[in-house]
Every structure is written in structure tokens, then in C-alpha cells.
Amino acid sequence: MADSDSTSPAGLNPEEIRQAIVSGDPSRALPALVELRRLEAEQAVPLLLLGLEQEPFIVRSISCAGLGLKRNEAGWEALTAALRGDEDANVRAEAANALASYGVERAWPLLRQSFAADDQWLVRCSILSALAEQPGIDPRLLLELARMAISDADGSVRVGGAEILGRVVRDAAASPGLVESAEAARQALIGLQQDADHRVVAAALNGLQG
Structure with missing residues (x-):
């Protein structure tokens, strides 16, 4: 039996998940990305970062969502870059939502700047929703x-x-x-x-x- 630290409950090990993410096929990549929720951040984040490099916007969006759950400094930097530079508003909106999960004190300056600079309604609504859900703001x-x-x-x-x-x-x-x-x-x-x-x-x- 495979070690539980290297295999997800669905049976894919990190290498198999990586192959699914880079396959270019969202129908393979998305289930693999969802499985990363069950791994520790040190295993999940590198694979989520790989997801952010893929062409299908839905893969990048789900990767952003994952980085909001598996938080570390590498994820923060990647989400910041996605919020500022991804060409797809869906991805930028998901990045904004994920950044808010790092806490208002840290995320507020970045999200406020993005709200002012990004005129896409989806991004702005995501920022509004994410910050409105913060209980202590x-x-x-x-x-x-x-x-x-x-x-x-x-x-x-x-x-x-x-x-x-x-x-x-x-x-x-x-x-x-x-x-x-x-x-x-x-x-x-x-x-x-x-x-x-x-x-x-x-x-x-x-x-x-x-």
C-alpha cells in the first residue's frame, strides 16, 4: 500500500496529479486539482503553482482557489501576480478571493489597489464579496x-x-x-x-x- 503522505485518497500520487495538471485537458486537470485539498501545503502548493501556468483559464482559476486553502508565501506571491497580470477576469477574481483568505490586514492594500485599477465587474464584485465576508474588518x-x-x-x-x-x-x-x-x-x-x-x-x- 502506498504511503498516505504521497498518495491522495483517490489513488493518484503527486506525479500522476502533475501529469493530469499539465495534460492540457481540463477534464483531467480539474479533478486532480481538487484532490490537492487533501494534501499538505508543502505538497499541494507546487502543483497548484503549476496549475497557474496552464493555458485553460478554468485550470488557473481552480489553482487560485486552491492557493487560498493551502496558504504559504509562494502562494501569496503567485496570487498577487495573477491578480495583477492574468489576462482572464475569472482568474483575477478567484485570485482576489483567495488573497482575502490571508487576512484583511495583509490583503486590504492589494485588494483596494486592484479594485481601483481593474474595471472588470467580475473582479470588483469578487473583491466586494470577499471583504464583506471578513467578520473583523x-x-x-x-x-x-x-x-x-x-x-x-x-x-x-x-x-x-x-x-x-x-x-x-x-x-x-x-x-x-x-x-x-x-x-x-x-x-x-x-x-x-x-x-x-x-x-x-x-x-x-x-x-x-x-
Whole structure:
């Protein structure tokens, strides 16, 4: 029987997984990448990095997701490069989501910069969602991000911004030191009731009622 450290539960050893990843066939590569969740980071990350070098965007996207689960410095550097330079918005969006898993303190400057520089709605929505899910994030950071989002031309991004404003109203109102942030978020939500996109209006109303 193969050693458990060198063989995944599905029966593929790291070399077989590597061959599947570089095969150029997503139907082989994706199951192999999923198996890497069961390996230790020191085994999984080099193979995930290899996945990021492959041509099919879906292979690169799943590799980014894996690097968000198997975290180390090599993964951080690779995700940063993908966020800044991958040609496919799906990959950049997945990289942003994975980077957020490294923690707000480290990821915030990079994700904020990317939000401002990358005008693809998918990337911006991924950043909004990833940061909104962070339980301990400073409401003032969320307010800054939401203000950028609600000025976006894309309605989906503005919806995400409105939803974050609603969270700021709820979270900041409970803290005496954040009353100004809560009021600023509330005023922004009031303004969004005039938005041309009915989805944004609905999100604004929900934020004010919450």
C-alpha cells in the first residue's frame, strides 16, 4: 500500500496529479486539482503553482482557489501576480478571493489597489464579496470600498457597494467611535434610492431598514 503522505485518497500520487495538471485537458486537470485539498501545503502548493501556468483559464482559476486553502508565501506571491497580470477576469477574481483568505490586514492594500485599477465587474464584485465576508474588518475600510463601488458604471458592482453600506450602518452604529461612518453610509444609501438600477434601489432600501 502506498504511503498516505504521497498518495491522495483517490489513488493518484503527486506525479500522476502533475501529469493530469499539465495534460492540457481540463477534464483531467480539474479533478486532480481538487484532490490537492487533501494534501499538505508543502505538497499541494507546487502543483497548484503549476496549475497557474496552464493555458485553460478554468485550470488557473481552480489553482487560485486552491492557493487560498493551502496558504504559504509562494502562494501569496503567485496570487498577487495573477491578480495583477492574468489576462482572464475569472482568474483575477478567484485570485482576489483567495488573497482575502490571508487576512484583511495583509490583503486590504492589494485588494483596494486592484479594485481601483481593474474595471472588470467580475473582479470588483469578487473583491466586494470577499471583504464583506471578513467578520473583523474595520467598518471604515468597508465604507471606503463601498464609496468606490457605488460610483461604478456597472449595476452589479453598485449593488455590492450598497450591500456593504448596509453592513457599515449596522456594524458602525453599535460603536461610539464609528457613528460618523454609520451616518455617512446611511446618507449614501439614501442617495442610492434614486439609482437607475432597481436592484441598487432595493439593496439601498434593505440597508436602511436593516
